[in-house]
Amino acid sequence: MSESSEKVYPAPSVRRLPIYLSLLRKMRDQGVEGISSTRIAEQLGLTGIQVRKDLAMTGIVGRPKVGHSIHELIEHIERFLGWDVQQDAILIGVGHLGTALLGYKGFKQENLNIVATFDNSPDKIGKKILGRPVYAMKDFRKFMRGKGISLAILTVPVQFAQETAEIMVKAGIRGIWNFAPIQLQVSDEIIVENVSLSSSLALLTQKLSHQS
Amino acid sequence: MSESSEKVYPAPSVRRLPIYLSLLRKMRDQGVEGISSTRIAEQLGLTGIQVRKDLAMTGIVGRPKVGHSIHELIEHIERFLGWDVQQDAILIGVGHLGTALLGYKGFKQENLNIVATFDNSPDKIGKKILGRPVYAMKDFRKFMRGKGISLAILTVPVQFAQETAEIMVKAGIRGIWNFAPIQLQVSDEIIVENVSLSSSLALLTQKLSHQS
Numbered sequence: 414m415s416e417s418s419e420k421v422y423p424a425p426s427v428r429r430l431p432i433y434l435s436l437l438r439k440m441r442d443q444g445v446e447g448i449s450s451t452r453i454a455e456q457l458g459l460t461g462i463q464v465r466k467d468l469a470m471t472g473i474v475g476r477p478k479v480g481h482s483i484h485e486l487i488e489h490i491e492r493f494l495g496w497d498v499q500q501d502a503i504l505i506g507v508g509h510l511g512t513a514l515l516g517y518k519g520f521k522q523e524n525l526n527i528v529a530t531f532d533n534s535p536d537k538i539g540k541k542i543l544g545r546p547v548y549a550m551k552d553f554r555k556f557m558r559g560k561g562i563s564l565a566i567l568t569v570p571v572q573f574a575q576e577t578a579e580i581m582v583k584a585g586i587r588g589i590w591n592f593a594p595i596q597l598q599v600s601d602e603i604i605v606e607n608v609s610l611s612s613s614l615a616l617l618t619q620k621l622s623h624q625s
Numbered sequence: 626m627s628e629s630s631e632k633v634y635p636a637p638s639v640r641r642l643p644i645y646l647s648l649l650r651k652m653r654d655q656g657v658e659g660i661s662s663t664r665i666a667e668q669l670g671l672t673g674i675q676v677r678k679d680l681a682m683t684g685i686v687g688r689p690k691v692g693h694s695i696h697e698l699i700e701h702i703e704r705f706l707g708w709d710v711q712q713d714a715i716l717i718g719v720g721h722l723g724t725a726l727l728g729y730k731g732f733k734q735e736n737l738n739i740v741a742t743f744d745n746s747p748d749k750i751g752k753k754i755l756g757r758p759v760y761a762m763k764d765f766r767k768f769m770r771g772k773g774i775s776l777a778i779l780t781v782p783v784q785f786a787q788e789t790a791e792i793m794v795k796a797g798i799r800g801i802w803n804f805a806p807i808q809l810q811v812s813d814e815i816i817v818e819n820v821s822l823s824s825s826l827a828l829l830t831q832k833l834s835h836q837s
Contacts, residue, residue, distance in 0.1 A: 420835070427831050431823035432808075469814075494827050495834025509728055513721035514822075518783075519806050523826055564833060588833040590826065594731050596644075604836070606829035608822070610726075611643035614735055614802065615706050617818035619639050621776060621800040622707025623632070624816065 417473045426495075432457060433467070434490050441483050449480035496524045496593075501562050502590070504530045504588075505550070506569030507542050507579055510592055513565060515543040529556065533573075541616070549578075563587040571595050572588045638679045639706075642733075644669060645679070646702050653695050663691035672744070683687070710737045714802075715775050716742045717762070717789055718781030719754050722804055726778060727755040741768065745785075762789070766796045775799040783807050 428434070436456055440448065448465040455466075455589060465475070471493040475481050491497040504511055504536065507530045515527060516518075530547050537547045548556055565586045569577050574593035588604040591597055597605050631792050648668055650781060652660065662676040669676075680687070680698070680814045683705040687693050703709040716723055719742045727739060747760045760768055779812075781789050786805035792802065800816040803809055809817050 415800075418739070422831065427828050428821070428824035430831075431821070431827050435806075451695075466831060484631075493831060495830040500830060509721050509725035511737060513725050516721055519823060520826075521829065525826065525830075529640075532780070563831070587827050587836070590704075590829055602830060604799055604832045604837075606825055608820070608825050609643070610729065610820070611647075611731060611735060612640035613820050614737065615643050615815060616636055616639050617709040617711060617800050617802055618735075619634065619642075620816045622660055624814075625798070 422470050426470055429459075429463075429467050430490050434494075434496075434522075435462075435488065437483050437487050437490070443488065444560055446483055447480050448483055448486070450475060452480070466587060491524075494523075496522075499526050501523045501526050501528050501560075502564040502566055503557075503562055504545070504568060505532070505553075505581065506549055506567065506573075507532045507534075507537055508568065508570070509579035510541060511566075514546055514568065514592075525564075528562070531556075535611070550580070552586055553580055557584040557586075563591070566590045566592070567597075568592045573608040634682050638653040638682060641671075641675075642683070642702050643678050643708055643741075645676075646699065646706075646708075646734075649695050649699050649702070653699065659692050659697070659809060660694055660695055664692070699821075703736075706735075708734075711736045711738050712776055713738050713740050714776040714778055715740060715769075715774055716757070716778040716780060717744070717765075717793065718757055718785075719744045719746075719749055720782070722778035722782065723778075724754060726780065727757055737776075740774070743768075762792070765792055769798075775800070778802045778804070779809075780804045783820065 416603050434452065437469045451461045454464045458479065471489040473481065473486060473489040486604060501524055504514060504527050509514060511530065515530070520556060527545055528544065530545050530551050531553050532547050533550050538549045538561045540547050563586060566587055567577060569576060571593045574595045575597060578599055579596045582599055582603055589597065591605055594611060599605060648665065662680060663673045664674045665810060666673045673835060677728050683701040685693065685698060685701040714737055716726060716739050723742065727742070739757055739802055742754065742757050743762050744759050745762050750761045752759050759824060775798060779786060779789060779801055784803045786803070786807045790809045790811055792800060794811055796816055801817045802807065803817055804822065811817060
């Protein structure tokens with residue numbers, strides 16, 4: 414692993430990249446070929462400096478007065494995010510939330526491909542849900558062998574989240590997208606990204622209650 | 626509206642408050658009565674300065690050497706977030722994601738009470754889903770009259786999100802928890818909090834692809 418590959422980028426900047434991507438793809442589809450960071454900033458209500466800093470992370474170099482080629486920008490952002498190649502993932506816990514994610518159309522443009530799902534419910538095992546097979550959790554390790562899948566989406570009820578995470582890591586998962594409201598205890602080299610509904614709700618209700 | 630009520634607090638700090646709350650409640654339930662910000666920081670892998678700054682937002686004053694009363698801390702955080710009183714909300718779009726949120730147990734401790742849901746599907750209208758009535762979207766305005774509900778959860782498909790947001794705002798909604806992958810165009814005094822799956826996934830896949 415090289416020095417640069419371990420670099421930590423500021424989370425707010427990385428979080429903005431999909432927003433740029435969505436704007437750039439829309440413009441590309443409209444036949445636009447080039448754009449300046451100033452114009453991107455205007456369109457998204459950001460500052461030019463923010464946009465230039467964010468885009469610089471991806472390694473792209475803008476040309477003064479000319480701006481960026483939209484095609485190149487898209488390519489750089491996708492490569493930086495790892496969205497330039499299809500990423501296979503498995504999903505564990507096919508309840509309502511898991512099913513919602515299976516049906517989420519946005520993953521296509523993020524090149525995320527949920528290949529299989531796992532659950533403990535006898536009602537679901539052996540069936541297909543939104544086109545994906547549901548396997549028994551006890552077969553997880555066997556399924557994973559030799560597949561090279563490193564990404565998992567965790568949508569089990571909170572009381573099963575920790576033990577499930579441990580099973581996942583033992584079977585070779587390196588990145589966990591965690592939707593359970595719990596801080597998972599896993600070793601440092603495992604990347605965990607938490608989707609925290611409480612934190613998001615906190616931002617909303619705090620503003621709302623201080624407004625009224 | 627007073628000066629202070631319009632104050633904007635740093636989002637990362639507000640996002641951390643539910644995490645403190647969850648730790649503090651657990652300790653309270655174990656019979657612990659007091660805690661220092663240094664100890665909170667250790668427990669959560671944060672710095673003492675961060676914790677002190679975050680807690681200071683809520684207006685609580687710690688006593689040197691003694692620390693905080695857990696009971697008071699919980700009270701201050703809950704009040705700051707608007708979680709000290711029950712907040713009624715409606716949910717629009719009872720698909721898989723909407724249903725997942727209806728079943729989400731975490732909302733109880735956040736004092737969020739989803740009183741009713743709305744949808745356009747004839748299959749759902751008039752039924753109850755996880756205990757909540759499903760009404761027709763066309764009856765939204767009539768339903769809202771005089772109820773004083775200001776919070777709505779938006780879980781409709783992306784192509785209906787903007788028009789639904791407009792209907793919501795006209796009917797008195799002031800805060801929108803938006804799960805559709807779209808930047809809603811609403812007037813400035815409406816508070817919108819986006820749950821962006823793309824941004825969250827970006828953080829995960831970026832780290833994962835730069836690691837391997």
